[in-house]
Amino acid sequence: MTGRVRVLAAGFGGIGVPGGQDHQTDMYLPALAADPRFEVAGVATAGEDPGRARAAAERYGVVCHESLDAALRADGVDLVCLAAPYETRTEAITAVLEAGRHVLADKPLAPAAADAARLAALADETGVVLVPAHHQRLGGVLRSVRGAVRAGRIGLPWNVQADLLVAGGEPAPGGELANLALHPVDVVLALLGLPVTRVYACGGAAVPEGGHAPVTLLLDHERGVRSTIVCGRLPALRDVPPSAPVVHRYRISGSHGVVLADALKPAADLHTTTGRTPVGTGRDTLAHLLDATWTAVTTGSAELTAWDAVRTGLVLEAAAESLRTGRPAEPARDGEHAERSEG
Template sequence: MRTLRVLLAGSAGVGHQDHQAEMYAPGFAAHPGFRVVAEMMDPAELARPDVDVVSVCVPFERRVEVVTAALRAGKHVLVDKPVALTSGECAEIAAVAAETGLVCLPAYHQRFHPAVRAAREAVAAGRVGLPWNAQADFLVAGGGPVWPYGELLNFAPYATDALHAIAGLPVVSVYALAGHVAEDAGGGGPEDLVTLCLTHERGMTSTVVAGRTPPVAGARGLSLHRYRISGSHGTLLADATRPGVVVRSEEAARTAWAGHGTVHRMLTELHDAVTGGRPAELGPADALAALRLVEGARESIATGGVVHLDAREETSEHAERAGTR
């Protein structure tokens, strides 16, 4: 297996998160296809000749600058989620990725979960017929709020991206609700629970519940992660917390599986795309779709109405063209 050399750029994320230290650096170290060669101290290091891939977790105010600079320096990129805070910034990154033809993979690693992959294969094979409705639950027990962003930007895109991977049908409209369930939430803080009612192309509908709940006794992390797909010829239930073994310690309990986790599988896709000279399954267009959905949901929460994403995109693109004249 060809070894790709990795530069770690930054350690920032949504709120208190440090996915670089907690997920990506350990993931690269454990994967036989990668070797971490350095941590970025200066933007000039993006042009290092001994680097093939840059793992980007810089603060959002520098995200577009660093990702586009890495791409223009000839480096493939893994970008922490969300790729940017706005769809406009994400569109800038997508344009440079398309211009360079390099891999730019947003880290929505939950779509690589074996349960999600199995559901995707089953739907593609027609085992439930034509999908007409989907339900997704993505709930994490415990942990702190992600100031000032909230779980609409943090957790909900994991579920919506997985749904897109399973059904392959883009969202055209959204109605959203947001609230608080944790005891220490509220008081003007970011939402920790969101419900998204979505309409997809070809008339499929879906409901996504995502967020963070108070701690569950004896457990931590993902407490509910499942997808129910209803079709014209059957129903499929994919529970991403099973099969698994519950490992209990003095501090808490966690679920463990045999085999590789979602981050390892995502990095395998990154490696295969780079070494195979092909686009990655997951790219800037998927990140852009996720952010446009978040923005539409924000608008729906503010107005109390349904937001049509295609109309928002047309308005945004018209404004962008007008601004360049």
């Protein structure tokens, strides 16, 4: 493929109540419009109220399609950036893949790991790219740490400790496993490259001040490696934008050393008369996600695939089972899915 990648921004929904989460408006469309490698060719609704799509079409000066089906019948679209409502996301992605269009899909890819596996298999079958928005693993610090760990700089890894805490924002219905915990689980899997054999989860009860108490995930990996992940949403903080992370860090211990990674760096503190706000000073993870998507669409070489979403989803489903039962749970394993996601 030569020239700019023409993008359809479809869907303005997410996890939670209608009118809540909208990563399309807040994240994807501004980033795509600012990136010279992409051209926003149109927007479309994906089953939700069309108001946001119409507003976006006016803001970016593009055509607004009243349905995803109508948009897919139009010519001249290479990539669909899809953020359909969580409940209908699987069906929407299926329609785009069957139409032969590449997809950048909001996370989580699907409500169930089995649905994600079907989407991954369909993408393989149709020969198109399906990139899940697991963008945190692509940040510069975590990418460097992953390279160091995989190169044996700390010897054989034996333990990972991870923390991701955000402040304020609207809590996800049913807790933050599929919403927030997805990121550190995906990062740990990318760092180690080792399947999870057992999950124990605890915490996650509602707290009176708003949000949810953090959930702790204890993961046993193959080869005797263990990881501990603490993740959750805290009450709002004055100096932190809603849903912005206040802690996002990893400590990887190995037989010959330890590496510490603060995923919020590089950053500076902006002090004003109203408070202090941390401001990132490097390329953000969304920019790296667009890099990975552009490379996948133009060359067919995908750094991040739907099989990564399958692997993460299986761990999160085991964590949800553990929270329900109070006992450790083993992630469901399928030989084909495991082979593809680990390859």
